[in-house]
Every structure is written in structure tokens, then in C-alpha cells.
Amino acid sequence: ADYTMDLSQPLGARITRLAVKGRPVTDTDSFTLALNNYRQTGGGGYAMLHGAPVVYGKQQEIRQLLIDEVRRRGSIAPADYHTRNWTLEPAVMVSRALAEMTSRGDGGGAARPPGSRPAGSGGRVLRIISTNDFHGAFSPRADSAGVWRGGAAHVATAIQRASAECAPSCVTLLLDGGDMFQGTPASNMTFGRSVVTLFGALGHGAAALGNHEFDWGQDTLRQRMAEAPYAILGANVRYSDGRDVEWIRDDTLLIRGDVRIGIIGIATVETPRVTRAANVTGLRFDDPVPIVEARARALRARGADLVIVVAHAGGFCGREPACSGEIFAFASKLTERIDAIVSGHSHSRVHTVVNSIPIVQALSSGRAIGIVDIPLDRDTAVPPPMPQVREVRSDSFPPSPGIDSLVRRSIAAVAGRVDRRVGRFATALFRRGEAYPLGNLVADAQRWAGKADVAVMNNGGIRADVPAGAATYGTLFEVQPFGNTLYRLSVSGADLLEYFEKMLTRNQPRLHVSGVTIGYNPELPKGKRIVSLRMPAGRTLVDGAVYNVILNEFMATGGEGMTIPPGASMTPLTITDLDALVSYLRALRS
Numbered sequence: 001a002d003y004t005m006d007l008s009q010p011l012g013a014r015i016t017r018l019a020v021k022g023r024p025v026t027d028t029d030s031f032t033l034a035l036n037n038y039r040q041t042g043g044g045g046y047a048m049l050h051g052a053p054v055v056y057g058k059q060q061e062i063r064q065l066l067i068d069e070v071r072r073r074g075s076i077a078p079a080d081y082h083t084r085n086w087t088l089e090p091a092v093m094v095s096r097a098l099a100e101m102t103s104r105g106d107g108g109g110a111a112r113p114p115g116s117r118p119a120g121s122g123g124r125v126l127r128i129i130s131t132n133d134f135h136g137a138f139s140p141r142a143d144s145a146g147v148w149r150g151g152a153a154h155v156a157t158a159i160q161r162a163s164a165e166c167a168p169s170c171v172t173l174l175l176d177g178g179d180m181f182q183g184t185p186a187s188n189m190t191f192g193r194s195v196v197t198l199f200g201a202l203g204h205g206a207a208a209l210g211n212h213e214f215d216w217g218q219d220t221l222r223q224r225m226a227e228a229p230y231a232i233l234g235a236n237v238r239y240s241d242g243r244d245v246e247w248i249r250d251d252t253l254l255i256r257g258d259v260r261i262g263i264i265g266i267a268t269v270e271t272p273r274v275t276r277a278a279n280v281t282g283l284r285f286d287d288p289v290p291i292v293e294a295r296a297r298a299l300r301a302r303g304a305d306l307v308i309v310v311a312h313a314g315g316f317c318g319r320e321p322a323c324s325g326e327i328f329a330f331a332s333k334l335t336e337r338i339d340a341i342v343s344g345h346s347h348s349r350v351h352t353v354v355n356s357i358p359i360v361q362a363l364s365s366g367r368a369i370g371i372v373d374i375p376l377d378r379d380t381a382v383p384p385p386m387p388q389v390r391e392v393r394s395d396s397f398p399p400s401p402g403i404d405s406l407v408r409r410s411i412a413a414v415a416g417r418v419d420r421r422v423g424r425f426a427t428a429l430f431r432r433g434e435a436y437p438l439g440n441l442v443a444d445a446q447r448w449a450g451k452a453d454v455a456v457m458n459n460g461g462i463r464a465d466v467p468a469g470a471a472t473y474g475t476l477f478e479v480q481p482f483g484n485t486l487y488r489l490s491v492s493g494a495d496l497l498e499y500f501e502k503m504l505t506r507n508q509p510r511l512h513v514s515g516v517t518i519g520y521n522p523e524l525p526k527g528k529r530i531v532s533l534r535m536p537a538g539r540t541l542v543d544g545a546v547y548n549v550i551l552n553e554f555m556a557t558g559g560e561g562m563t564i565p566p567g568a569s570m571t572p573l574t575i576t577d578l579d580a581l582v583s584y585l586r587a588l589r590s
Contacts, residue, residue, distance in 0.1 A: 132177030132344035134362035136187025150366030153399030177344025178210030178312030209234030233265020261300030314346025418474030439512035445584035484552035546560035
């Protein structure tokens with residue numbers, strides 16, 4: 001059977017087309033239905049089925065039917081079972097339903113402010129469609145529930161649909177919240193050039209400067225910025241002496257239809273802490289509030305009708321109305337009128353209004369797009385419309401042919417290196433919480449490769465889950481994409497204890513260790529939280545002994561605020577974090 005449902009009609013009158021095997025159904029037709037016994041007896045509110053004659057009933061358990069089917073086929077492919085047998089209409093109602101569905105849970109904006117207007121409620125509108133934290137995610141990814149999400153060609157279709165559904169009363173603008181490049185072989189092996197090409201094809205108008213845009217150094221970033229057909233903006237990035245950085249644009253003025261839109265970009269003030277220190281040498285990242293306010297005034301003086309901020313600065317919204325984080329602190333301090341903020345950096349779901357400014361952040365890796373509708377005849381006394389975050393489930397958005405071709409070429413260009421098999425995982429390993437087996441595995445690999453007593457691995461350097469089954473070089477590349485060189489440190493036991501105490505200034509560390517088991521009490525004062533340290537073979541840490549510790553380059557140069565002990569000697573190794581992981585897995589039997 002297949003059917004069409006009109007969501008604009010009242011309940012009970014929504015099905016406008018129903019067909020079985022391609023033939024329209026009439027009231028006098030008769031059909032057989034396969035149902036479980038709960039539904040067959042009218043359960044779940046389906047009383048119209050109760051009393052219908054039973055033509056087959058062998059009392060077979062559904063579990064056994066599933067077992068028999070799996071045994072018969074041997075291997076189950078979702079495509080063999082999925083049939084799209086329904087259509088929802090009209091488009092504007094579909095978008096509202098999807099927005100309501102995907103806004104449940106966190107997001108700080110499930111409830112619409114009083115007086116605000118929903119998308120598509122009439123009048124001329126600027127529709128901002130946004131991405132953020134793409135991280136080179138050309139292909140769809142399965143989440144922990146096995147649902148495939150994202151993929152650049154599917155994101156392209158989501159963007160196209162969002163653009164079409166509000167026509168002709170809207171003009172659209174595609175923006176990005178930063179961290180475009182880093183994360184996959186198809187991106188990293190071209191140092192981000194393939195993503196610049198993709199974003200140009202998608203039609204991005206501007207993007208924020210993310211901290212990971214610096215990952216291959218300032219020279220490479222300057223080259224990508226020069227190549228990009230869209231503006232990559234960082235107004236609050238300055239030289240150390242306070243001068244403006246001439247190769248980083250502060251803002252841009254775009255024209256869509258008859259609307260002039262000023263775009264200001266900002267980078268997170270955390271950039272020096274979350275980026276390899278050598279890559280931001282000579283730069284500082286200033287408080288963006290006064291800079292944005294000055295740029296907003298200048299853009300309006302140049303004729304901008306609206307001013308939008310693209311900000312690689314994040315935050316989180318829980319189930320309560322309150323949200324917290326850098327982007328919300330920034331928005332709450334603004335006094336100049338800003339019409340919308342496209343956020344990034346925290347990979348979170350944000351669709352809310354702060355200080356009368358709509359703020360949106362659409363997860364990461366193409367798993368969603370953000371939408372902000374700004375009425376062009378806006379009455380500033382009326383609260384702005386609530387932004388939307390729309391999930392991109394790969395089976396709901398067919399790939400856009402032109403972008404799909406570009407994606408295939410980008411992936412094929414690196415396939416020779418990426419598809420080499422390394423090993424096999426009996427079960428999937430996910431990054432859940434602050435401590436997880438995948439982090440321990442990475443730390444173990446680094447200690448093994450460096451022949452050391454201890455290794456410490458930062459959680460922020462573990463960028464992807466590992467699916468069950470065969471693991472290729474490409475799979476592991478996405479886990480460890482940064483190519484950090486490993487360093488061996490020689491430190492005293494007393495200094496190592498002090499380093500571990502520094503790890504525990506949070507209630508739970510965002511680091512994994514190998515070669516030692518640490519017991520700590522977060523209720524004790526900072527610097528005095530460790531209550532036990534156990535090393536292999538029953539050894540204990542001796543203050544005056546010397547221990548070898550493996551860190552990646554990011555950590556060895558003070559990343560995560562973890563400066564190394566002043567008395568430590570440090571030696572770079574001729575191995576990267578990824579090579580260590582690959583070699584370690586090849587050395588394991590399973």
C-alpha cells in the first residue's frame with residue numbers, strides 16, 4: 001500500500017490518496033491485513049479492526065519469524081526492506097512538522113515565544129540556511145542506533161528543499177559556522193581544498209573562521225581563503241600587538257534579491273587553547289562584542305538592511321529554557337541590533353532567541369541544517385521567529401546528483417590509501433561520556449608505540465566512533481585525523497603526580513591515561529584529589545624515580561591548559577598518533 005497525507009486537514013480527514021499495488025482503494029474493496037494479535041483485537045485505539053474475520057492464525061511468535069528470516073538470508077541489508085510508501089503534503093506543513101519533531105529534547109527553543117511567527121506565515125522573508133562543524137563529512141554516517149545521517153549530497157537536497165518551500169516570498173542565504181575542513185581523508189589529504197570546492201558548489205555566501213581551520217598552519221589557511229568563492233571571516237582575530245590581520249576579512253556585504261545583508265564573522269576566544277600552539281603563533285583572539293558592534297554600525301552605514309553574525313563560538317541548551325556557553329554570553333552583551341547568529345564549535349542543537357537575537361547551531365558533520373526566517377517587514381516590537389534545526393536523515397533526502405558526483409570524485413581520489421584494511425572490531429566503540437574504551441585503546445596504542453611507562457590522550461583529539469566489523473585506514477584516520485607527532489617526556493614521579501592532579505581540576509577529567517590507574521575524590525580540594533595510583537605489577541609511583549610519558553604534540557605544547565612540568569625533558573618521536581594506532585591494531589590478534 002502507499003498513501004498521501006495532507007497535514008493541513010483535520011485529524012480523520014488527512015489521507016487524500018490510498019492505493020494497493022498501484023490501484024486506488026474504494027470503500028467497497030476488501031483486503032487482508034497481516035497484524036500482530038494486539039492490533040488484531042483492536043489494541044492501540046484501532047477498534048475498527050476488532051471483530052474482522054481471521055483468515056490465518058498459526059500462533060507464531062514474531063521473534064521467531066524474525067529469527068527465521070535472518071537465518072534464511074544470512075545477511076540483512078536495509079535497502080532490501082525499505083519502501084517509501086507515503087507522502088506528506090503540503091511542503092510548508094511538512095517543514096513545520098519536521099521542525100517540531102526534531103526540536104524535542106535539548107535545544108532551548110522547543111516552546112515558541114509569545115507573539116513570534118512561525119516560518120511560512122506570510123510576508124517577505126530572508127531565509128538563512130546554515131551548516132556548521134562540517135569537518136569534511138562528505139559521506140553519511142550511522143549513529144549509535146544505526147540511523148544514517150548527513151552526507152554532503154543529502155545535505156544539498158535538504159538545502160534545496162528548504163530554499164524551495166518558502167518561495168516565492170523569500171530570498172535565501174547559505175552560511176556556515178566554521179570548522180569546515182578537518183576530519184576525513186577526503187578533506188585532510190587535500191588540506192581542505194576539496195571542502196572549499198564543495199562549499200562553493202553548495203552556494204555558501206560566508207563562513208566563520210573555526211579553530212580547526214588553523215590545523216595546517218597559517219600559510220595553508222591563507223591559500224584556502226584565497227581560493228574560496230565565499231568569505232571566511234574572523235573579525236576578532238588580531239596580531240599579538242593588536243593590529244588587524246590583513247589576510248583575514250572582518251565582514252562582507254552580500255546582496256540577495258533586493259536585500260543587502262552584512263555578515264560579520266568571529267572565531268572562538270578559546271582558539272589558542274584548543275589549537276596547536278605553533279599554528280596560531282603571533283595571533284590573539286579578542287573579545288568579539290565591541291568589534292561586532294563597531295562592524296555592525298559600519299555595515300549599516302554602507303547600506304546593509306540586515307546584519308548577521310557567523311560565530312565559531314558554541315554553547316548548550318538543556319531541557320530548561322536556560323542556555324549557557326560562549327555564544328549566549330556574547331549575544332546577551334550586544335547593544336547594536338543583530339538580526340541573527342549562526343553558531344558553531346560545540347556540535348550542539350541550538351534554536352533559541354537571546355536578547356531578541358535568533359541563534360541557531362545545527363549539530364555537526366552534516367547531520368542537520370539550521371533555518372532562521374527573518375521577516376523583511378519585521379516589526380521590531382514583535383519577537384523574532386524561532387529558529388529551526390532540521391535533521392538530515394540520509395534515507396529521507398535523496399542525494400543531489402551534481403553534489404553526489406563531486407563527492408564521489410573527492411572520495412575516489414584518496415581511496416587507494418583509505419581502503420586498506422587494518423583489523424576487525426568485534427563491537428562498535430563509541431565516544432560516550434568522558435571515559436570510554438576507545439579512549440583507553442588510543443592511549444594504550446601510544447604507550448605501546450613509544451615504549452613508555454604512561455601515555456595521556458586528550459578526548460578532543462578522538463574525533464569519530466569506530467563501527468563494528470572491518471576497520472580500514474580511513475576508519476582510523478577519522479578517529480585520529482590531526483596527524484600529531486608523538487613526544488616522549490622524562491619526568492620525575494613528583495612532577496607526574498602534580499600533572500595528574502592538574503588533570504583533576506574538573507570533577508571528571510577529559511583525558512584518558514594508559515599505564516596507571518588513578519583513584520581520586522572530586523570532593524577534596526584541587527591539587528589534593530588523588531587517593532591512589534596503581535601501576536602494572538603492583539608498582540607504586542616513587543617521587544624521585546624517572547618515568548617516560550607519551551603525549552601527542554597538542555598536549556606536549558600545552559593543549560587543554562596542561563603545561564608540562566618545567567623539569568621534564570622532551571623528545572619528538574618519528575611516529576604520528578594515527579600511525580601508532582594503526583601499528584598497534586595490526587599487532588593485536590583481535
